[in-house]
Structure formats: C-alpha cells, structure tokens
Amino acid sequence: MSVVLKITGLSASISGKRVLNKINTNLLSSQIMAIIGVNGGGKSSLAQVLLGNQEYNVSEGEIFYNNTDLLKLSVDERAKAGLYVAWQNPVTIPGVTVFALCKAAYEASGQKIESLSDFKHKLEALATEVGLTVSHIGRFVNDGFSGGEKKRLELLQILLLKPKLVVLDEIDSGLDKLGREIIIKVVKKLKDLGSSFIIISHYEQLIEKLEAEIVLEMKNGQLLPRIS
Amino acid sequence: MDNYSLGFHSETDKYQYIAPKGLSREVVISISNQKGEPDWMLEIRLAALAKFEEMPIPEWGADLTGINWEDMHYYLKSVEKPYTNWAEVPESVRRVFEEIGVPEAEREYLAGVGGQYDSEVIYHSLKEALAKSGVIFLSMDEGLKQYPEIVKKHFGKIVPYGDNKLAALNTAVWSGGSFVYIPKGVVVDLPLQAYFRINAENAGQFERTLIVAEEGSSVHYVEGCSAPAYSSASLHAAVVEVVVEKEAKVRYTTVQNWYKNVYNLVTKRAMVAKDARMEWVDCNLGSKVTMKYPSCILAGKRAHGEMLSIAVAGVGQQLDAGAKMIHLAPNTTSRIISKSISQNGGRSSYRGQVKITPKATYARSKVVCDALIMDDLSRSDTYPNNQIMTGDATLEHEAYVSKVGEEQLLYLMGKGMTEAEAQTMIIRGFLEPITAELPLEYAVELNRLVKLEMVGSVG
Numbered sequence: 001m002s003v004v005l006k007i008t009g010l011s012a013s014i015s016g017k018r019v020l021n022k023i024n025t026n027l028l029s030s031q032i033m034a035i036i037g038v039n040g041g042g043k044s045s046l047a048q049v050l051l052g053n054q055e056y057n058v059s060e061g062e063i064f065y066n067n068t069d070l071l072k073l074s075v076d077e078r079a080k081a082g083l084y085v086a087w088q089n090p091v092t093i094p095g096v097t098v099f100a101l102c103k104a105a106y107e108a109s110g111q112k113i114e115s116l117s118d119f120k121h122k123l124e125a126l127a128t129e130v131g132l133t134v135s136h137i138g139r140f141v142n143d144g145f146s147g148g149e150k151k152r153l154e155l156l157q158i159l160l161l162k163p164k165l166v167v168l169d170e171i172d173s174g175l176d177k178l179g180r181e182i183i184i185k186v187v188k189k190l191k192d193l194g195s196s197f198i199i200i201s202h203y204e205q206l207i208e209k210l211e212a213e214i215v216l217e218m219k220n221g222q223l224l225p226r227i228s
Numbered sequence: 229m230d231n232y233s234l235g236f237h238s239e240t241d242k243y244q245y246i247a248p249k250g251l252s253r254e255v256v257i258s259i260s261n262q263k264g265e266p267d268w269m270l271e272i273r274l275a276a277l278a279k280f281e282e283m284p285i286p287e288w289g290a291d292l293t294g295i296n297w298e299d300m301h302y303y304l305k306s307v308e309k310p311y312t313n314w315a316e317v318p319e320s321v322r323r324v325f326e327e328i329g330v331p332e333a334e335r336e337y338l339a340g341v342g343g344q345y346d347s348e349v350i351y352h353s354l355k356e357a358l359a360k361s362g363v364i365f366l367s368m369d370e371g372l373k374q375y376p377e378i379v380k381k382h383f384g385k386i387v388p389y390g391d392n393k394l395a396a397l398n399t400a401v402w403s404g405g406s407f408v409y410i411p412k413g414v415v416v417d418l419p420l421q422a423y424f425r426i427n428a429e430n431a432g433q434f435e436r437t438l439i440v441a442e443e444g445s446s447v448h449y450v451e452g453c454s455a456p457a458y459s460s461a462s463l464h465a466a467v468v469e470v471v472v473e474k475e476a477k478v479r480y481t482t483v484q485n486w487y488k489n490v491y492n493l494v495t496k497r498a499m500v501a502k503d504a505r506m507e508w509v510d511c512n513l514g515s516k517v518t519m520k521y522p523s524c525i526l527a528g529k530r531a532h533g534e535m536l537s538i539a540v541a542g543v544g545q546q547l548d549a550g551a552k553m554i555h556l557a558p559n560t561t562s563r564i565i566s567k568s569i570s571q572n573g574g575r576s577s578y579r580g581q582v583k584i585t586p587k588a589t590y591a592r593s594k595v596v597c598d599a600l601i602m603d604d605l606s607r608s609d610t611y612p613n614n615q616i617m618t619g620d621a622t623l624e625h626e627a628y629v630s631k632v633g634e635e636q637l638l639y640l641m642g643k644g645m646t647e648a649e650a651q652t653m654i655i656r657g658f659l660e661p662i663t664a665e666l667p668l669e670y671a672v673e674l675n676r677l678v679k680l681e682m683v684g685s686v687g
Binding site: 052075076079091094 | 633635636638639640641642643644645646647649650653654656657658659660661
C-alpha cells in the first residue's frame, strides 16, 4: 500500500489565530482515518487547509499528496488530482442545477460525457442510492435542501467522482440512522476501489462501524493518538 | 473587449446611397423622397426635426457627451427593397448575416424573420400559414406603403416625437424597423425575429417598430443586435410602439449585444388594454452607453405589464436601464425584475418608475432589483421613483446588492472548476430567472456571451 497523504510539522492560522499546531500524520491508500475531538479543536481547519482555502495561512510544514506538494496546488488543481472535501455546511448556489454542478465536476475530473441522457440516468440512479429523489437532480444546488439532503448530495458526488482521497467533515450531522448506513455503504464501496478517507465526526458508533484503521483526536490544534 | 466575435464588417462601397454627415432639413427631405412616402409622414418628420433641435441633450442619465452629432451619417441605403428569398440577398450582406446565424435560426424555429442592415431592412420572410391567417410582418417602410391607414392610426401615438430628444430624432430620420400586425384571435406560436446590424462606421441606426396585437391575439417578437468593432462611436436610437388590445398578449424580447462603441438610446412603450398582457424581456450586454426604460401604460382594467431585464456592464460601459409602469385603470398589475452585473469598472443603473394614478384602485406592483458587483472598481445604482396616488394600491420594492460569494467560489473550485468557470457558473445561476424565460436558442447564446464576458474579466 502506498502513502497517499503525508503531513509533516503543519501549522496554520486564520485571522492571526493559530488553529493547527505542528501536525504530523500519514495515510495509506484504502485506509480510513477518523478524527474526533471537541468543537473548535481544529478539525474543520484541517479540512479547509487540505481543500486549499486561502483564508488559512500555512506558516510551516508540508503536505504531500501522492508525492505531490499539495500546498503548491490551487483549489481546483487539488480537486482535479483526486481530492474531495465534503464541507460541514455545503453552500447554496441559486439558479445552478444539481445536474449542471455534477456535469461540471465530472468533466473537471477528466472524465468524458458521451451522452447527456445516459449521464442524467446515471445521476438519477446515484440519487436513489444516497436517498435523494430523481427530482433533486433538476433542483438548484442545496436551495431549500434540508441539512440531511445537503449531505446526501455530497455523497452522491463522491460516488460519481470516485476521488482518491475524501475528507468528510461531519458528514453524519443532519443524517438519521438510514443516512448513516448510506455513509457506511458509500465509504466501504470506495475504500474497496482504493480510496482513502479522513472522517471528522463526533459519532463514535459511526467510527466503529467504519472500522477506521487510524483514530486520532484533535485538541488545541494538535493531532494526537486517541487516548481511550 | 476583444472577445467580441461579431466585430467584423463588410465593405461600405456597396451602398446605393449615403446621406452626407450631419442632420438638416435637406437630409430629412431626401430620406422621405427616396422612400416615396405620403406627405403626412414628411410633415411629421420635419416637425420632429424642429423639436429635436429645440430640445436639450438629456443630462439626468448616462453621459452622452461622447456623441458627435455632426460627424454621423443619418441614413445609409444598402439595397433597393427587402428581399424575400435569401439567395437573392447580395453576397457581401448575406455573408454578414450568415456569420451571425440568422438564416439558420429561421429554418429551425421561427415564424418569420427580418434583417436590417444599417438603415434598411434587407430581408424579410413570414411563414405562409401565418400570412394566410392575416398576420403581417413587414419592414416599417413596406408597412407604411402597403397599410398606410393602420400606420397613420398608430404612428407616434404612444411615443409622440415630443416625448424626448431621441424620440424626436428617431421620428425625423427613422428608417427600417418592423411592422407587425396580428389580427383578432390569432395566436402566433413561434417567435417572429428581427435582427439589427449596424455595418458602416460613424453611422446611426434609427429603426421604428410598430406592433399591433388585436383583441385576443398573441405574439412573441424577438430582436437581436450587433455591430462591427470600430473605434468611433455609432448611435442607435430606436422607437418601439406596441398596441396590445383587449385580452391580447405580447412578449417583446431583446438581446442587445452592440459593440462597445455604440450609444444605444431607445424608447419602447406599450399601451395595454383591458385584460391584456405586455411582457418586456430585455437583455443588455453590449453598447458603450445604454439608456432604455421600456414602459407599459396599463390603460384597461386588469391589464398586466411585466419587465424582466438583465444588464451586464463591463469596462467602459454604462448601462442605465429600467422600466416604467403607469397604472391608469383599476386592478392593473405590474412586475419589474431587474438583474444587473457590474465588473471591471462597469456601471449599471436601475432607473424605474411605477406610477399608480387615482383611478387605478386596487392596483398592485412589485419591483425587484438585484445587483451583483464583481469588484471594487464597478458600480451599481438604483433610482426608483414610485408614485402612488390611491390608498388601496400595493407596491412592493425590494433591492439587493451582492458580491459573488467567496464561499460559493471556493465550493465550486473544490469540485475542480477554475475560478473563471466557477464565476461563470454563479453568474449564470444569478441570471437564471430571466434566461429561463428566453427562447432556448437565445438562452444558449446569452450564456455563451456571459461566458465570454467573464473570461475577459478573470485572471
């Protein structure tokens, strides 16, 4: 198994406040890393730094993703290289349909759409798989979606794009038991295809069910082995 | 700016007649003589010329100081009369319209099509079945020749030449434009399309359009405009009058993409009778300066007026657009939705008037202005003028100014889109409520144009 992600001595701040403090960790292909910890500990900050959010200032350290210096890539280059970050609060984009978003994301990932109607059927099948309805494909992105529907739309995109490294930031919040079962199904399916995951969650049972190989705790910007 | 794909021009030595530069009685008389018009029309033209000379240049809106009134040709004649067979159109002119895609559009989805090249309409056609049901779709010049009594009845009644300086100018030197007549009860399913092209340098285009929709009829008229990339300014000053009779419905859609040297100063107004409906759909992407406030005079009970507009103002552009809804009768309703985007120092303004007169009891009106400002160089202003003279009317006015959300950009870039792609997608979404109302081909074209504008602006 190859190293997908290698973080060394990573520190970052936002608005002058230090939120990540000398983080070190490794993740291999087909591995699941779970990160737990109290709110404000730095979990979402790590997700946003991986995404490439420029509001975060990385003051020291390195992130290598499949031997590429991730910090040198722009947000879209990271996505094109197979990184997917599912936000804790996905944004609403009025006037842009789920179909248009998925089509653009799919093409950006380097895949070709031969037939638009086939692609639409594919999205409809995925919608059903993650517990959305076919009509969601024609709706505007997250516009009037419930919290759970927003999360399901992220899962749909993950199934569609099959990213190599997926960061799930509190994907389970807003989802019920059935929704959590869908998360487990999606993660296992992609893990079998070789994808790696960083899962940020408060929900212990979910982490157990996912059989995460690595469980870490984020506290005061530091990533520590979990003390059980 | 140089994403403008329609900026080519055709040689101007093919013209049959070019009026000397500047405006005079002689020029006006010469235009009228060449057209072989009835005397009453020449009289209106000359009265309008006098009014034009008397009226000051409007200073309350956009900056018009860049217009060199003396250094302009007010009339250019390219062909003797409009062709009805595409193959007969002279090749140099045909090539221009083929580049723009006009004949293809006709084949695919239009009920009729007209093309105007500088001052004259050079091509016109109408589907046979519509002609048989009494629909008339001609150039205004031909309309005046063939149906002088209808033209005389309506010409200058909704927009009199004394209305404003540019309406006076148009009335004095008008040439071309469309004459549309829909008989009682006839519903025209497919749009009628007119395409306006300024080709010559230092040229003015002053088309005059009259649409009469008789009782219970329905029509959708679509116009598009473009011009070559010249460095000196051109002037487009059109007048459009629409008569919407009882229970009739007219939609008038414009996709304006003049080159960024054109002063686009247009007066459009509709008279809307009882239970009738008038809809303006107005998309302004091009021009250096636009001043345009399509209006509905809601004269009959329960008449409805609607204005959906888009303005995209980029570098060096000032788009001053809006609408007027004049409620004269009980239970009349109106709605204005104005969306604007300003970028790279562009300026867009909404200037609108809703007037609810004492007779317009229980009238209702809603105005929504939604402005998107892309950077700190750009500007958007709203100048609403609402007058309500009756106690039982309701008027809602909402105005929003927003910037493209950093979070939205980041979210989309996190899906692999470049910043420009993400921005284009957000802007198309912002415009969606209006583009959803356009005929498919125009919606596609508008999205393409918005993309070109954005590509020019990012990075």
